[in-house]
Amino acid sequence: MTTQRTIELPQPNMESGNMLVNIGPQHPATHGVLRLLCELDGETVIKIDPDIGYLHSSFEKLGEYRTWNQIIPLTDRMDYLAPLMYNCVYVMAVEKLMGLEVTERCKIVRVLCMEMERIFSHLLWLGTTAIDVGAFTPFLYAFQERERIYKLHEAFTGARITTSATRVGGMMADLPEGWTDQLKDFVYTFPDTLDEIENLLTRNGIHLGRTQGIGCIPADEAINAGFTGPNLRASGVDYDLRKDRPYYDYESYEFDVPVGTKGDCYDRYLVRMEEMRQSLKILDQALARLPDGRINVDDPRVSLPSKTDCMNDMESMIHHFKIVTEGIRVPPGDCYFAVEGSKGELGMYVVSDGGEKPIRWRVRPPSFVNLSVLPQLAEGHQVSDLIMINASLDIVLGEIDR
Amino acid sequence: MKTITESTQALHEELVDQFGSAILGSEIQCEDQRVIVIDPKQSFEVLSWLKDSEVYQYDLLIDVTAVDYGAKKGVQVVYQLWSVNYKQLLRVKCPFPGPDLEISSVVELWGCANWLEREVFDLFGVHFSGHPDLRRILMPKNYSEGHPLRKDFPLRGRFSREKQTEIALDQSYEDYYRPEQLRDSLGPQKED
Numbered sequence: 001m002t003t004q005r006t007i008e009l010p011q012p013n014m015e016s017g018n019m020l021v022n023i024g025p026q027h028p029a030t031h032g033v034l035r036l037l038c039e040l041d042g043e044t045v046i047k048i049d050p051d052i053g054y055l056h057s058s059f060e061k062l063g064e065y066r067t068w069n070q071i072i073p074l075t076d077r078m079d080y081l082a083p084l085m086y087n088c089v090y091v092m093a094v095e096k097l098m099g100l101e102v103t104e105r106c107k108i109v110r111v112l113c114m115e116m117e118r119i120f121s122h123l124l125w126l127g128t129t130a131i132d133v134g135a136f137t138p139f140l141y142a143f144q145e146r147e148r149i150y151k152l153h154e155a156f157t158g159a160r161i162t163t164s165a166t167r168v169g170g171m172m173a174d175l176p177e178g179w180t181d182q183l184k185d186f187v188y189t190f191p192d193t194l195d196e197i198e199n200l201l202t203r204n205g206i207h208l209g210r211t212q213g214i215g216c217i218p219a220d221e222a223i224n225a226g227f228t229g230p231n232l233r234a235s236g237v238d239y240d241l242r243k244d245r246p247y248y249d250y251e252s253y254e255f256d257v258p259v260g261t262k263g264d265c266y267d268r269y270l271v272r273m274e275e276m277r278q279s280l281k282i283l284d285q286a287l288a289r290l291p292d293g294r295i296n297v298d299d300p301r302v303s304l305p306s307k308t309d310c311m312n313d314m315e316s317m318i319h320h321f322k323i324v325t326e327g328i329r330v331p332p333g334d335c336y337f338a339v340e341g342s343k344g345e346l347g348m349y350v351v352s353d354g355g356e357k358p359i360r361w362r363v364r365p366p367s368f369v370n371l372s373v374l375p376q377l378a379e380g381h382q383v384s385d386l387i388m389i390n391a392s393l394d395i396v397l398g399e400i401d402r
Numbered sequence: 403m404k405t406i407t408e409s410t411q412a413l414h415e416e417l418v419d420q421f422g423s424a425i426l427g428s429e430i431q432c433e434d435q436r437v438i439v440i441d442p443k444q445s446f447e448v449l450s451w452l453k454d455s456e457v458y459q460y461d462l463l464i465d466v467t468a469v470d471y472g473a474k475k476g477v478q479v480v481y482q483l484w485s486v487n488y489k490q491l492l493r494v495k496c497p498f499p500g501p502d503l504e505i506s507s508v509v510e511l512w513g514c515a516n517w518l519e520r521e522v523f524d525l526f527g528v529h530f531s532g533h534p535d536l537r538r539i540l541m542p543k544n545y546s547e548g549h550p551l552r553k554d555f556p557l558r559g560r561f562s563r564e565k566q567t568e569i570a571l572d573q574s575y576e577d578y579y580r581p582e583q584l585r586d587s588l589g590p591q592k593e594d
Contacts, residue, residue, distance in 0.1 A: 053540040060525075061550055065557055096432050223462050223486060226514025237486060239462075244489050334469075335432045336482055336493060349480070351469050360469040360551075364482070372517035401540060 018046060021383075025054050029132055029387045032397030034371075036386070043382045048375040055401035063361035067327030068094055071361060073164045078363065078399040080161050081124050082117035082342045084153070087166040092247070093337035093348035094168050098301065098330055105293050106170050107248045111286045112183065113165070114339065115279040119190070120149045121342035121394075122272050129269070129391040130201060133210040138197045145193050148186050155179055168328055169303055170296030180287055187283050194276060201269070211265035215377040215389035222263060225376065226369040229344030231393060234271045235263030241340040255281050265392040272394070302328050327356040336364075343367050343394050363402060367395040410436045413458070413492075421448055426497075435493060442479065442496040446506035449494065452483060453511055459485045460492055463512035466519055468526040472553045479505055479528060507533035525551040544573065 024035040033054040039047040059074045066074075075090045076083030088110045095102060102110075127142035150160045155176055157163040165172050201207045217225070222235035232239055240257040242250040258274035260267030296303055304323055309316035330352040338347030344366025351360040370393045377393075378386045404412070407430060414428040417438065424444035429437045440448050452460045460483035469478045481494040496505060507530035508515045519530045520539040527549035530536055538545060546569070547560040559566060 053538075053542065056540045058550060061555075061557065099432070221513075224513045226463060226512065226518075228462075228464075239486055245491065333431050336435060336465075336491075338464075345464060347465060347482070349465070349467060349482070353471075359471060362465075362467045362469075364465040364467075368517065368521075369514050372514060376513070 017041070023386075025051075029390070031128060031391065031395060032400075034395070034397055034400075036374075036390070038383070038386070040383065043384075045378055045381055045383060045386050048378055048386070050371060050374055052371070052397070052400055055397050057402065059402045060361055060363065063358060065357065067356050068168055068330055068358065069327060071358070072166060073162065075363075076161070076163050078365075078402055079121075079341075079343075079396050080398055081396050082121040083161055083163045084113040084157075084165055085117040085121075085339070085341055085346065087163060088114055089337065089339045089341070089346055090348050091166045091168050092339070093335055093350050094330060096337045097333055097335035097350055097352060098168070100169060100297060100299060100302065102170060102297050103294050105291050106295050106297070108286050108290045109171060109175060109295065110166070111248055111250075112283060112290075115282045115286070116149060116152065116183070118279045118342045119276050120146060122276050123149075125272065125391075125394045126197065129388075129394075130197075130207075132387050132391045133207055135200060135204070135207065138200055141193055141197050145186075145190055148182075152179065152182055152186070155182065167296070167302075169299060169301075170294075174295045180290065183283070184287055187280050187287070190280065191277070194273070198273060202273070208266065210384075210388055211269060211392070213262075214265045214381065214385050215392060217263045217373070217377060219263070221376075225373040227344070227373065228366055228369070229341065230271045230275060231268060231344065231370055233258065234260035234267035236261055241338060241345060245338070247337075247339060253282050253285050255279075265388055268392045268394075329354065329356050330358070338364065341366055343396065343399075344370060363399070365399050365402065367393070367397075368400045371395050371400055406430060406434050406436065414438065417448065417451075420451060424448060431493075435491065437493045437495060439495045439497065442498055442505045445479075445494075445496045446508060446511075449481065449483075449508055450511055452492070452494070458490070458492075459487050460490075462486055463508070463514055463518075464491075466508075466515055466522060468522045468528055468551075470526065470551065470553045476500070477503055477526060477528065477552075479522065481508075503528040504531060505529070506531055507536075509533055525549055527552065542573075544569070 019040045021038045021040050022035065023038060024030040025033045030036065035051040037049040037051055038045055059078060063071045063074060072087055072090060075086040079086050123142040123146045127139035130138035153163055154160050156179060157165040157172065217235055219235045219237050222232050223237060227235065228239065236259055238257060238259050243257055255278045258271045258278070260271050300319065305316040305320050310320045332352055332354040334349065334351040336347055336349045338345050345364065346366055347364030349362040349364065350358055353359050374390060374393065378389045381389065410428050410430055414425065417425045421444060424441045426439040426441060428439065431437055452458055462484040464482040464484050467480050469480060471478070476498050478495050478497045483492045483494065505528060507519055509519065516535065517539060519533055520536060522528050523530060523536050524538045524540055537543065541550065548555055
């Protein structure tokens, strides 16, 4: 015979009748190690408090203890969805502070890298966002295409994610043989896949229902909230650094900047889809322009003397020794340099006192600012819309937490 | 078209007319980056003028950060502003004269300052007066070793490895996952 036992369950605090739901930190729909603390009234979100910092590695502090070139491996670990872009923008900021002009070939190679990374990052956003609204096929299509870019990464840098491909004054190495042909192949065949994905999503009733009118933000509020990149352009503000603050001769490339009207999830989707097509246009033009010649700048401040010189000439050998053991020196001053990243304005603020290590290295994180708008966008919506809105912001937690 | 030196000079003179001694100087960095140095005590007035002025309209706050130059030069708060209309970038630096790091919050002017200022508070210990919700953002909320990006903060932290492990193990799940936390963390300001 068994005696009945009463089990005392912990009673949640339900004074207001609202429920506390804790989404994350380990949850596929948060797109990283993000925790959303939500107060729900039934299905409606009343309040959200995003809790971040789970991936904090203090990269900015670490950077103050490293020489200028040693920081490059830290940069690609922030945004592992567009690593080459972070490599590029960091060295571009340092070069700007040094007043260093890189070679024409290096400029075009970096433009190729940055536009490739924009597609690379948007593809991951596309696949995972489609999964969040219940469409599995676009994810598979997108990841097959991403795999081709991974292969390009690997052929160029030897790594798939942690590329560390740039150096102050140039690149780690020149492009390997046949690389541009592989990229050309990608540029010409990728639009077919993009068309197929668009066929599946752009006029899809379920997708429209889940995205149209969800998470709207008008232009003035979007500016006030600090939105940049595709998120801001979806609200109708035509702010693109490639046009407004051109770097690396972007003004001479022919491409359009897609702009939305309402600023809802659907506009953000359309803007990103069109951006991928525009990036392909830029890639095509850049590939046609790619000149021969040196990829690394010939400047005694940053470049190593040739091995032959080192063997024959004492001064070259000392110079070689100094650069290798002490690192390069950057003149005193500070510099803010930003590019149009895949997620928004990606800026680097570097401060030097003339030494071989920075005083301060600050990353202006686009997803950090974009995520801070999530409570404003999602409060009042349903829980399932919260997932869609969070996905449509395109965040990467490695860069938010740094 | 004015040169960068002339336009910086013009902005500097206009600001001096408005705010007098609160404007400490102006400089040009890297040939084309305009910098205005102001007194942190009047930073809010200057920034709100820059935002609302018809001629400049710096309506997008790109970044708020701080730089610790070490014992001699102290800490600076740095704002990066962008004007969407006029396509102009401006950097505003507020150097603190002493160890007292207090500056007005600009959350009222730009919503995005909320998290950016929280980050500066967390990592540098700069106190933003008037901020609606000033608490740690990247470091854990029970972090007691100070503000990591300050120059006097050692790379591996102030406590020994044993002490750090002990503090980490002392946390209980209930500190983090309970309904009251929502009320604590969102604070009384946000309740309406």
